[in-house]
Amino acid sequence: MSKIKVKHPIVEMDGDEMTRIIWTMIKERLILPYLDVDLKYFDLGVTKRDETDDKITIEAAEAIKEYGVGVKCATITPDADRVKEYSLKKAWKSPNGTIRGILDGTVFRKPITTKNILPAVRSWKKPIIIGRHAYGDLYKSQEYLVPGPGKAELTFTPKGSTDSVRLTINDFEGAGIIMGIHNTDKSIRSFAKACVNYAVSEKVNLWFGAKDTISKTYHAHFKDVFNNEIQNNKDRLEKAGISYRYLLIDDAVAQIMKHEGGILWACKNYDGDVFSDMVAAGFGSLGMMTSVLVSPDGKYEYEAAHGTVKRHFYEHKKGNPTSTNSVASIFAWTGALQKRGELDKTNDVVEFATKLEKAVIGCIESGIMTKDLTHLVTPNIEKYETTEGFINKVAERL
């Protein structure tokens, strides 16, 4: 059988622990036997990051900028325990954070659905994609524990000036708390652009929710930037048949619970943190959630939303069989291949990726799955596959 030629390279980023084991199996059994693809390989395993003083992560991000499409395995974000465990020079920053920063990207999370895994919310029929703004607000704040009576103010001093703008936050009569948060026009604009790009690429309607009735400047500014970006893309959205809807965030939450799905829900940073977990739980398992980073200039990086599944890796190291779900990692590959094929206008590559996805869904729908899914499917089943067994079954079906 001759292999399908992938026209342009894909940036491949290897990772850690159980997902690293899965990664090699997917590549060797589901990808390389069928595709002639130039993979620009970067080992983002924690040991290699340590060896290169994390330069390899930056190189990988630059490569995604150059080639436009990347696929990434889950990686360890080291904390003090990991520094000890792997004898690292220091607790290197999260690779995802580094890549996100370089690509100025927004993360979209999309659940993988099958007929026999029923969402917890009865009305959900199609995936709900969450786009989370990944800069600022609560996540880059200054906080202060107010010890007693006093005046809290918001001040802003324009560059090169001594005239400050001062606003009273509160005249405290006793102890309390204050917090200062911010965002930037550049980041909000990038977020809105990435959401428009992704809605067009996924052919889904776009929602954005905030609380501009209460936050008449901060939240209202997000709404204005979004409206402006929608206006700038009016023709493109109309041509793709995509509608945009601004909702108050509480209304958005209420509507989501009655909606059939098939939309992109753009969320401010905190809302995205909270509601992406709600949506993930509602659709089933972390092992069935993919994630894609989209930059405002249309570069794409695909990965599974879960981590390196440490507990399973420790079992694997002891020589015990594991049953780790590889679906989200496989879909990271198919997402990257579909995008590559779309950009290269090579339909056979898109078709192969779609076939691979169908093989995965077909397995699950016919009762072949890893342990995490056995209690989620209707009816529940007892029998499950090992990590490797599942990938082999997918390969057979392919």
Ligand code: NAP
């Ligand atoms: P995790 O990998 O998300 O796994 C947490 C638990 O969720 C697992 O123990 C397992 O539950 C279940 N789970 C997650 N993915 C699964 C899958 N594919 N199949 C079956 N079960 C799955 O989180 P962690 O083990 O606490 O974190 C390990 C490392 O991942 C950390 O060092 C963290 O820094 C990193 N991380 C990386 C990324 C990324 O690169 N995108 C994201 C998050 C975390 P049971 O134990 O009940 O089976």
Ligand code: MG
């Ligand atoms: Mg969260």
